[in-house]
Amino acid sequence: MNAVTAPVITTTYREALRMALREALQRDPRVFLMGEDVGRYGGTYAVSKGLLEEFGEERIRDTPLSESAFVGAGIGAALNGMLPIVEVMTCNFSLLALDQILNNAATLRHMSGGQFNIPLVIRMATGAGRQLAAQHSHSFEGWYAHIPGIRVVTPATLEDARGMLWTALMDPDPVIMFENALLYNLEGELATDAGAVDIDRAAVRRPGSDLTLVTYGGSLPKTLQAAERLAAQNISAEVIDLRTLRPLDMTTVLGSLAKTHRMVIIDEGWKSGSLAAEIMARVMEQAFYELDAPIERVCSAEVPIPYARHLEQAAIPQVETILAAALRTVKQHV
Amino acid sequence: MYEFHMPSLGADMEAGTLVEWLIKPGDEVQRGQVVAVVETQKGAVDVEIWEAGTVDKLVVVTGRKVPVGELLALLRTVGEPAAAAPETPKTPGTPHVATAPAITAAALPRAEAAAVSAVSARLRVSPSARKLAEELGVDIASVQAAEPGAVISRADVERAAQAKTLTPVAAKPAAPDWHAQMRMAIAAAMSRSKREIPHYYLATNIDVTAVSSWLETENLKRSVTERLLPVVPFMKAVALALREVPELNGFWIDGALRSSASVHLGMAIAMRGGGLVAPAIHDADRKSLDQLMADLRDLITRVRSGRLRSSEMSDPTVTFTSLGEQGVEGVFGVIYPPQVAIVGLGKITERPWVEGGAVVVRKVATATLAADHRASDGHRGGLFLAALDRLLQEPERLR
Numbered sequence: 001m002n003a004v005t006a007p008v009i010t011t012t013y014r015e016a017l018r019m020a021l022r023e024a025l026q027r028d029p030r031v032f033l034m035g036e037d038v039g040r041y042g043g044t045y046a047v048s049k050g051l052l053e054e055f056g057e058e059r060i061r062d063t064p065l066s067e068s069a070f071v072g073a074g075i076g077a078a079l080n081g082m083l084p085i086v087e088v089m090t091c092n093f094s095l096l097a098l099d100q101i102l103n104n105a106a107t108l109r110h111m112s113g114g115q116f117n118i119p120l121v122i123r124m125a126t127g128a129g130r131q132l133a134a135q136h137s138h139s140f141e142g143w144y145a146h147i148p149g150i151r152v153v154t155p156a157t158l159e160d161a162r163g164m165l166w167t168a169l170m171d172p173d174p175v176i177m178f179e180n181a182l183l184y185n186l187e188g189e190l191a192t193d194a195g196a197v198d199i200d201r202a203a204v205r206r207p208g209s210d211l212t213l214v215t216y217g218g219s220l221p222k223t224l225q226a227a228e229r230l231a232a233q234n235i236s237a238e239v240i241d242l243r244t245l246r247p248l249d250m251t252t253v254l255g256s257l258a259k260t261h262r263m264v265i266i267d268e269g270w271k272s273g274s275l276a277a278e279i280m281a282r283v284m285e286q287a288f289y290e291l292d293a294p295i296e297r298v299c300s301a302e303v304p305i306p307y308a309r310h311l312e313q314a315a316i317p318q319v320e321t322i323l324a325a326a327l328r329t330v331k332q333h334v
Numbered sequence: 335m336y337e338f339h340m341p342s343l344g345a346d347m348e349a350g351t352l353v354e355w356l357i358k359p360g361d362e363v364q365r366g367q368v369v370a371v372v373e374t375q376k377g378a379v380d381v382e383i384w385e386a387g388t389v390d391k392l393v394v395v396t397g398r399k400v401p402v403g404e405l406l407a408l409l410r411t412v413g414e415p416a417a418a419a420p421e422t423p424k425t426p427g428t429p430h431v432a433t434a435p436a437i438t439a440a441a442l443p444r445a446e447a448a449a450v451s452a453v454s455a456r457l458r459v460s461p462s463a464r465k466l467a468e469e470l471g472v473d474i475a476s477v478q479a480a481e482p483g484a485v486i487s488r489a490d491v492e493r494a495a496q497a498k499t500l501t502p503v504a505a506k507p508a509a510p511d512w513h514a515q516m517r518m519a520i521a522a523a524m525s526r527s528k529r530e531i532p533h534y535y536l537a538t539n540i541d542v543t544a545v546s547s548w549l550e551t552e553n554l555k556r557s558v559t560e561r562l563l564p565v566v567p568f569m570k571a572v573a574l575a576l577r578e579v580p581e582l583n584g585f586w587i588d589g590a591l592r593s594s595a596s597v598h599l600g601m602a603i604a605m606r607g608g609g610l611v612a613p614a615i616h617d618a619d620r621k622s623l624d625q626l627m628a629d630l631r632d633l634i635t636r637v638r639s640g641r642l643r644s645s646e647m648s649d650p651t652v653t654f655t656s657l658g659e660q661g662v663e664g665v666f667g668v669i670y671p672p673q674v675a676i677v678g679l680g681k682i683t684e685r686p687w688v689e690g691g692a693v694v695v696r697k698v699a700t701a702t703l704a705a706d707h708r709a710s711d712g713h714r715g716g717l718f719l720a721a722l723d724r725l726l727q728e729p730e731r732l733r
Contacts, residue, residue: 261460261462261488288461289461289462289464289465290461290462290465291460291461291462292460292461292462292463292487292488293460293485293487
């Protein structure tokens with residue numbers, strides 16, 4: 001937080017991302033953006049709109065439809081001293097580049113005995129809710145958070161959309177940035193002097209004392225709404241935005257639990273083997289005796305995300321389901 | 335292989351401390367033999383074994399506090415060959431306490447004591463509440479959940495801690511004294527009784543002139559040591575009357591009455607320095623008055639010396655209490671669960687009695703019955719008292 005109050009503008013998550021890209025491209029000549037339709041089309045989600053005109057084809061590069069090839073090219077460029085930003089259209093497609101990400105980006109520093117690091121940023125859209133069906137709607141950030149050697153960040157606010165990219169580029173190792181596609185149109189206020197933010201710590205988005213709601217990314221706005229409705233019932237929910245899924249900031253999570261003793265985890269991934277499961281496991285390991293009630297999880301139904309709108313909405317976390325889980329956690333055991 | 339477990343020596347017993355083994359591996363034991371001494375809240379009890387065989391292994395060392403139902407020893411039954419020592423079996427559901435060197439009951443840490451009390455039904459306590467209770471020195475077993483069946487939470491512990499500070503009590507002594515323990519055991523059993531058992535009470539005045547005269551005559555024939563106490567013919571009459579109304583003799587377990595074919599009469603005996611036990615005189619309905627007298631004398635001696643047998647503690651099917659010696663006219667008892675009745679007898683007094691239209695002086699005693707209304711109804715209880723009256727009118731047939 002800045003001590004000096006700068007003027008604020010009303011803008012969107014998408015605009016904030018573009019500001020971050022523009023700043024990075026302006027600040028360092030080694031930075032370039034590469035991906036499918038990022039240039040002439042302006043990005044599938046219009047994030048890079050206008051950047052081709054502003055920075056030219058050398059730095060805003062359209063690629064063939066081959067995730068493995070262009071992510072691999074990004075790794076090569078990073079190895080050779082560049083600071084590439086690679087955009088993958090959705091995380092479903094990133095699976096085509098998983099070999100590059102896991103077997104190369106995440107391992108080369110280790111396998112070279114520290115001689116070669118990969119200062120690469122891979123941006124990808126994640127999440128459901130736009131009726132794009134099962135091949136464009138999944139949430140794999142939890143999978144990536146499984147992998148040592150990379151950092152996984154999930155900007156969920158305008159400040160983080162604006163500020164995480166530069167910090168990620170400065171990280172000597174690969175960083176994957178998951179942008180929940182439902183957030184692109186998120187509108188809000190942003191300080192004109194907003195800039196780089198840390199990518200190490202979780203953030204308390206709303207303080208509370210009765211229970212802790214742990215979430216990240218696209219579920220954050222829903223969780224904040226649920227907290228608001230809980231407040232109307234005199235239940236004070238603390239909302240934690242994890243921000244970085246690897247490494248997890250358990251200090252903030254456990255600090256909150258020590259205060260509230262109750263927890264609900266909201267994670268758009270599938271429940272089985274999920275990030276939510278990992279957080280639960282760590283709470284068991286590190287803070288079992290703080291628990292006053294079993295931890296609940298609100299995750300996606302264990303189905304491929306459906307196309308039909310009502311089914312799709314029913315499959316992913318919603319304000320109502322978060323609210324119900326929170327009430328169970330608080331009431332059943334009071 | 336016969337498994338010898340810590341017996342339940344009464345409904346209120348949760349654990350006992352193994353004080354002494356009277357057997358060792360290789361010993362032959364007989365059915366009914368006293369094999370160990372166990373310290374309970376009601377004092378030291380001689381524990382019998384109900385299987386004959388050869389002692390294979392003593393699983394529990396002396397000095398350990400052991401929950402009811404835990405394996406104490408293994409016995410090779412008759413004809414069973416000596417086998418290689420099997421894995422030490424554990425009773426399911428009982429917390430395993432390491433077979434460590436002897437530790438005294440007083441030295442048991444709190445947590446272990448809590449585990450012991452949680453044997454029958456583990457308390458549902460949140461981990462945080464458990465920890466908080468420990469920090470605040472609140473006995474988690476005493477904490478009530480906000481709603482029946484709910485998990486005990488931090489808020490419940492905080493409430494209990496507050497209540498505790500509002501009612502200041504002396505710090506718990508390091509070694510709880512024996513009388514206090516017995517008081518607690520009685521408190522637990524009697525509270526449970528009044529909480530769970532819908533008692534009904536009946537009383538009747540019985541003309542005991544016949545039995546008193548008969549006893550007087552009978553005792554004149556005997557040497558001082560062979561004389562019968564006045565209570566003895568009453569014991570026999572109670573036992574015989576119970577045979578006629580089996581709903582009063584047995585146990586209420588898991589929502590059903592289990593009548594007992596035998597009448598094991600629990601005799602309420604006051605202890606020196608306070609407290610009370612009601613050990614059984616086995617098969618009281620089938621014993622002669624002389625045998626009953628001998629048994630009663632033996633029982634009283636051992637109650638005073640604190641050496642009862644496990645079967646005497648666990649077997650009573652009904653309780654008989656006589657406060658007549660204290661000059662009490664009637665006693666309305668509290669049933670000792672899971673029994674279903676307690677019979678009381680007041681003092682014998684001379685009272686005006688109407689007989690054949692004339693007032694005469696008769697020896698009269700008030701007999702009472704407190705019975706479990708789940709197991710029997712007042713009509714049946716009335717039949718019991720009527721049978722008792724009838725039996726007492728023909729004392730010569732009581733022998």
